[in-house]
Amino acid sequence: MAEWEPVVGLEIHVQLKTRTKMFCRCESGFGAEPNTRTCPVCLGHPGTLPVPNAAAVEWTVKLGLALGCEIAGHALFHRKHYSYPDLAKGYQISQYDVPLCANGRFLVPGPDGDREIGIVRAHLEEDAAKNVHVGGAGGRIGGAAHTLVDYNRGGTPLVEIVTQPDLRSADEAKRFLQLLRQTIVELGISDAEMEKGTLRADANVSVRPRGADELRTRTELKNMNSFTYIARGIEAEVARQIEVWDSGGKVVQQTYDYHPETDALTVRRTKEEAEDYRYLPDPDLVPVEPPAELVERLRAEVPEAPGARIRRLEPQLGFELAEGLVASGRDRLYERTPGERRAVANVVMNQLAGAGIDPDAVDGDELGQLVEARDRIPRAAFLEALAHAGDPDFRAERYLAEAAVADVSELEPIVDDVLAAHPDEAAAYRRGKQGLLGFFVGQVMKRTQGKADAKVVNELLREKLSA
Numbered sequence: 001m002a003e004w005e006p007v008v009g010l011e012i013h014v015q016l017k018t019r020t021k022m023f024c025r026c027e028s029g030f031g032a033e034p035n036t037r038t039c040p041v042c043l044g045h046p047g048t049l050p051v052p053n054a055a056a057v058e059w060t061v062k063l064g065l066a067l068g069c070e071i072a073g074h075a076l077f078h079r080k081h082y083s084y085p086d087l088a089k090g091y092q093i094s095q096y097d098v099p100l101c102a103n104g105r106f107l108v109p110g111p112d113g114d115r116e117i118g119i120v121r122a123h124l125e126e127d128a129a130k131n132v133h134v135g136g137a138g139g140r141i142g143g144a145a146h147t148l149v150d151y152n153r154g155g156t157p158l159v160e161i162v163t164q165p166d167l168r169s170a171d172e173a174k175r176f177l178q179l180l181r182q183t184i185v186e187l188g189i190s191d192a193e194m195e196k197g198t199l200r201a202d203a204n205v206s207v208r209p210r211g212a213d214e215l216r217t218r219t220e221l222k223n224m225n226s227f228t229y230i231a232r233g234i235e236a237e238v239a240r241q242i243e244v245w246d247s248g249g250k251v252v253q254q255t256y257d258y259h260p261e262t263d264a265l266t267v268r269r270t271k272e273e274a275e276d277y278r279y280l281p282d283p284d285l286v287p288v289e290p291p292a293e294l295v296e297r298l299r300a301e302v303p304e305a306p307g308a309r310i311r312r313l314e315p316q317l318g319f320e321l322a323e324g325l326v327a328s329g330r331d332r333l334y335e336r337t338p339g340e341r342r343a344v345a346n347v348v349m350n351q352l353a354g355a356g357i358d359p360d361a362v363d364g365d366e367l368g369q370l371v372e373a374r375d376r377i378p379r380a381a382f383l384e385a386l387a388h389a390g391d392p393d394f395r396a397e398r399y400l401a402e403a404a405v406a407d408v409s410e411l412e413p414i415v416d417d418v419l420a421a422h423p424d425e426a427a428a429y430r431r432g433k434q435g436l437l438g439f440f441v442g443q444v445m446k447r448t449q450g451k452a453d454a455k456v457v458n459e460l461l462r463e464k465l466s467a
């Protein structure tokens with residue numbers, strides 16, 4: 001049996017969160033009553049003219065720069081023709097042979113070293129409307145009684161990103177997508193939420209004997225709306241293809257839907273030939289020519305790439321923690337919080353995330369004081385303080401002053417003093433008058449104004465009185 005290597009490429013759609021749509025002034029975004037955010041332009045009425053959204057063009061250039069792409073000095077909008085109810089005009093305005101962004105590289109560090117994933121292109125287009133199938137199982141068209149169309153989504157700006165088939169495992173594909181999502185969120189151009197469909201990804205999957213550089217027949221995987229489902233879908237399809245080749249069969253070029261509930265793959269349609277969309281340059285739209293000064297200004301606004309940040313943090317924290325911090329956007333808080341690096345990383349990554357606190361709302365210096373004090377104060381008091389770390393006027397000092405003293409090195413001399421001051425009671429306790437423990441605890445509490453951690457005091461007293 002041959003040893004097989006997965007070959008995976010991704011096609012990603014990102015819905016930009018511009019205030020208005022791509023080619024008209026209709027408001028963009030979710031939540032409105034169906035078909036209330038439409039106009040003659042996005043409904044494709046005859047005689048209307050599209051006007052490109054400048055913000056959408058700038059944001060696409062910015063994303064292209066973050067993906068290491070070359071920015072076209074002269075990009076074109078094309079019409080992509082197909083007939084479907086979600087497309088009022090009968091064509092979608094998209095980009096074809098001269099996209100805004102092309103030939104990029106995106107760094108994805110892994111536990112076994114770095115990988116650079118090629119970006120074929122990132123282009124700007126308009127989204128189709130939303131079909132709502134009524135009466136079928138699970139909102140699918142099969143078995144539906146009828147279909148409604150909501151044109152609110154029609155015409156909203158969408159960036160399509162196509163990668164080279166450079167990904168070599170389901171895990172790597174997931175890792176790439178997580179860093180890509182973080183990049184998009186940091187650029188502030190989209191919420192990029194898979195569950196809401198503002199970030200969607202399809203995968204092209206094939207396998208080949210390890211060491212070969214041929215590309216075998218690939219299949220397309222759709223309908224995966226979380227990072228985990230994408231990884232599981234790719235894994236299931238890779239396993240299926242290996243089984244086909246190993247049993248002497250041939251993989252057929254098809255599109256599959258992945259069903260996360262059952263881990264099953266079902267065929268969507270067979271592609272006998274490439275679909276013919278009759279692309280033609282849109283005669284209603286002039287070429288897009290981003291000026292060099294604009295491109296340079298946007299380049300300066302792009303934050304340090306997540307991959308580079310992981311590589312920078314890895315020596316102090318190890319790969320897993322470094323990746324976790326960066327992929328969740330918590331590394332900025334980590335970097336502005338003083339203190340022992342691993343302790344800070346753990347608190348930021350685990351406890352603070354567990355408490356559901358927005359890392360950008362936290363003052364690093366205040367958090368640093370908490371982290372520094374975490375072994376001196378009782379755990380409950382530490383967690384209580386941490387739960388408020390995102391409050392606008394949070395001061396660690398206030399919580400630390402109120403917190404009980406749990407630090408043994410601080411309490412031990414006090415316990416010793418109390419025992420030395422009451423030798424008769426100590427002797428009585430040692431002869432069996434165990435009820436005196438409460439008396440000693442009371443004495444320690446008196447000397448610490450009630451701030452001593454009772455559990456630690458009890459342990460210390462028992463230890464010393466049994467010695």
Ligand SMILES: [Zn+2]
Pocket residue numbers: 021024025026037038039040041042043155
């Ligand atoms: Zn409109």
